[in-house]
Amino acid sequence: MSEDQSGDDVLDTTVSRCIDNLRRWFGDGWGQRDFDLIDELFAPEFQAEGGGAARLDRLGYKAYCESIIKMTPDLSTHVVELIPAGDIVVSRVRTSGTHSGEVQGHRPTGRTFDTIVTDVWKFDDDGRIINRVNAEMDAEYLTKIFGKTPRFKP
Numbered sequence: 344m345s346e347d348q349s350g351d352d353v354l355d356t357t358v359s360r361c362i363d364n365l366r367r368w369f370g371d372g373w374g375q376r377d378f379d380l381i382d383e384l385f386a387p388e389f390q391a392e393g394g395g396a397a398r399l400d401r402l403g404y405k406a407y408c409e410s411i412i413k414m415t416p417d418l419s420t421h422v423v424e425l426i427p428a429g430d431i432v433v434s435r436v437r438t439s440g441t442h443s444g445e446v447q448g449h450r451p452t453g454r455t456f457d458t459i460v461t462d463v464w465k466f467d468d469d470g471r472i473i474n475r476v477n478a479e480m481d482a483e484y485l486t487k488i489f490g491k492t493p494r495f496k497p
Contacts, residue, residue: 358427360470365425365432368472373420378408386471393477404475414449415440415456423459432464433478 364384372380381389381401391399391407399407412418418440426433439457442449465474 357430357466357468357470358432361430361432361464361466362425362427364466364470364472365434365464366422369420369422369434369436372408373418376412378405381405381408384472386467386469386473389471389473389475391475391477410446413444413446414451415442416444417441430466430468432466434460434462434464436460436462 368380368384371377372384381404385401385404387401389401389404391404418438421437422434423437424433424435426435436459437457438460439455441455442452445451461478463474463476463478464472467473
């Protein structure tokens with residue numbers, strides 16, 4: 344840290360980098376279907392937990408994201424809120440689409456959905472994502488859309 348840089352400035356820079364990377368993930372990753380960004384924005388030791396998946400590493404999470412797009416090719420995400428707390432950011436993202444594709448035995452229902460997904464993201468010192476925990480995804484709501492609670496099997 345330089346003489347003219349306070350600890351708060353370093354923290355603000357780190358938090359900004361984490362938020363920028365998360366916005367990029369939602370905008371380019373989900374928005375543009377650029378799941379190769381996982382290799383850049385997610386740390387090698389990345390783990391995802393909860394939601395439609397158990398525990399996934401980077402490769403498993405990439406396959407999970409691709410399967411979501413196969414099930415809902417018109418998927419749309421909009422960041423509602425990002426709440427930073429040091430190396431953790433809580434995201435609230437409006438997610439909508441139509442279940443129109445089949446993946447892993449989940450036949451298309453044609454039903455539309457519009458829901459808020461809440462995740463907790465943890466970052467390393469370089470601003471790369473090391474953990475994502477799905478904090479809120481309504482299983483009953485998913486069952487109404489897909490006819491059963493979907494489980495991703497890598």
